Amino acid sequence: MSRERDPGMSLIVKTITRLTVGLILLFGIYLLLHGHLTPGGGFAGGVIIALSLVHVMLAFGKDKAFEVLSVSGAKALEGIGALLFLAVALLGLAWGAFFLNFVPKGEVFELFSAGTIPVSNIAIACKVGAGLFSIFVALVIMKHEPTEKE
Amino acid sequence: MVAIYVLLGLMIVGAIVAIEVKNLLSAVVALGTVGLMMSILFLLMKAPDVAITLLVVEILAVIILIRATIKRDVEVPEEKDRPIGGLIALAFLLVLTLVSAGAFGELPPFGEPQMRVASYYLDQGYSLEGEPGGTGAANVVASVILDYRAYDTLGEATVLFTAVVGVLAVMRKVGRKKDRLATAKEPTEEGGSA
Amino acid sequence: MAVYVLCMVLFCVGIYAVVSKRNLIRIIIGIMISENAVNLFFIATAYRIGGRSPIFSPLTDVQNMVDPLPHALVLTAIVIGLATTALMVALAMRLHEKYGTFDIAQIRELRG
Numbered sequence: 001m002s003r004e005r006d007p008g009m010s011l012i013v014k015t016i017t018r019l020t021v022g023l024i025l026l027f028g029i030y031l032l033l034h035g036h037l038t039p040g041g042g043f044a045g046g047v048i049i050a051l052s053l054v055h056v057m058l059a060f061g062k063d064k065a066f067e068v069l070s071v072s073g074a075k076a077l078e079g080i081g082a083l084l085f086l087a088v089a090l091l092g093l094a095w096g097a098f099f100l101n102f103v104p105k106g107e108v109f110e111l112f113s114a115g116t117i118p119v120s121n122i123a124i125a126c127k128v129g130a131g132l133f134s135i136f137v138a139l140v141i142m143k144h145e146p147t148e149k150e
Numbered sequence: 151m152v153a154i155y156v157l158l159g160l161m162i163v164g165a166i167v168a169i170e171v172k173n174l175l176s177a178v179v180a181l182g183t184v185g186l187m188m189s190i191l192f193l194l195m196k197a198p199d200v201a202i203t204l205l206v207v208e209i210l211a212v213i214i215l216i217r218a219t220i221k222r223d224v225e226v227p228e229e230k231d232r233p234i235g236g237l238i239a240l241a242f243l244l245v246l247t248l249v250s251a252g253a254f255g256e257l258p259p260f261g262e263p264q265m266r267v268a269s270y271y272l273d274q275g276y277s278l279e280g281e282p283g284g285t286g287a288a289n290v291v292a293s294v295i296l297d298y299r300a301y302d303t304l305g306e307a308t309v310l311f312t313a314v315v316g317v318l319a320v321m322r323k324v325g326r327k328k329d330r331l332a333t334a335k336e337p338t339e340e341g342g343s344a
Numbered sequence: 345m346a347v348y349v350l351c352m353v354l355f356c357v358g359i360y361a362v363v364s365k366r367n368l369i370r371i372i373i374g375i376m377i378s379e380n381a382v383n384l385f386f387i388a389t390a391y392r393i394g395g396r397s398p399i400f401s402p403l404t405d406v407q408n409m410v411d412p413l414p415h416a417l418v419l420t421a422i423v424i425g426l427a428t429t430a431l432m433v434a435l436a437m438r439l440h441e442k443y444g445t446f447d448i449a450q451i452r453e454l455r456g
Binding site: 040042048058081082114116120132134136 | 209317
């Protein structure tokens with residue numbers, strides 16, 4: 001069934017991956033956006049988003065995963081996450097203190113509340129997800145290298 | 151309460167299996183069971199944030215370790231320990247455990263934390279619109295890591311960035327094998343300086 | 345108290361693997377076990393018997409919360425642990441590529 005140059009795993013794994021990877025990504029985004037209301041937050045959401053990309057890469061091979069997010073895209077996303085987090089911190093300096101929560105707090109238990117905390121969550125998730133994805137890409141490309149050589 | 155001790159005992163058994171079993175792949179799987187049991191333990195100790203994070207992190211760590219070990223020398227032919235060094239280490243660790251048991255007696259007993267710092271965060275509450283103090287977040291852990299103690303998170307981001315740069319630098323292809331680089335026309339920007 | 349001592353035993357299992365094993369992957373596993381033990385110790389110091397999770401609820405007035413501060417510290421420590429583990433795995437793979445083995449004694453012999 002599987003041809004010689006067909007990257008990735010078998011048909012069963014590919015079909016199941018096609019069905020589940022969107023749900024995994026959606027769950028990661030849900031945890032990320034509700035980080036200030038429910039358990040979760042930027043760290044867990046970022047790792048789950050990275051895991052959904054890893055899932056695509058393991059099932060379909062690395063080319064398909066690079067269509068979703070390339071290596072340079074992951075690097076840019078990590079930089080954007082770090083800069084966004086620093087920007088939130090430095091904007092607080094304009095109101096008087098580093099990491100000041102300067103945005104109006106809004107209604108408690110609503111999605112748009114808690115000032116800068118959701119923005120920081122998104123920044124942290126970008127950084128963690130892109131960083132772990134690029135770590136995994138580095139390890140996997142390294143592993144495929146000897147088979148290409150022979 | 152009993153469940154905590156049972157899970158801790160299973161974790162210790164899993165850890166001993168992970169370091170003593172012959173096959174490296176089995177060792178990695180045993181490490182995964184240790185992580186999963188610890189995730190349940192965090193849930194029992196009322197730390198759901200940490201439990202979710204540990205669960206996904208442990209999955210990713212097991213995937214990375216399996217990619218590292220599989221198809222390399224998975225069955226190690228003769229994996230000799232260092233017998234003398236192992237015995238000395240065992241004796242030292244036994245003494246360390248006994249001494250630390252005395253030190254643990256000085257801590258507040260299990261289940262009764264003192265919470266000198268954290269009571270401030272809990273007293274602030276989630277503070278409605280217009281009130282001073284508080285962050286407006288319902289999840290106290292999120293407000294601690296991203297507002298009260300965001301310096302910790304900034305340092306964590308720095309360490310993570312350094313680790314990513316380190317992995318990319320160690321794994322890069324540029325300048326490692328000059329002859330191969332000349333023949334293969336592969337894009338080399340994967341391992342460039344991030 | 346008994347929970348703390350069991351955490352210490354788990355930590356010692358990890359340290360024993362680091363000290364007495366000769367396979368690089370097994371040393372990495374030992375470091376990960378020690379990390380997990382330290383994280384567990386922090387969470388155990390935060391636990392309060394009969395406590396609730398540190399999350400406010402709109403329906404009830406949650407009393408008797410557990411300590412949220414070690415949770416925040418451990419949350420960052422876990423992600424850092426994964427990143428450093430990946431760094432260690434990268435170094436081990438590079439050593440395996442250069443010397444063809446994970447055995448640190450053989451690597452030491454081959455170096456000179």
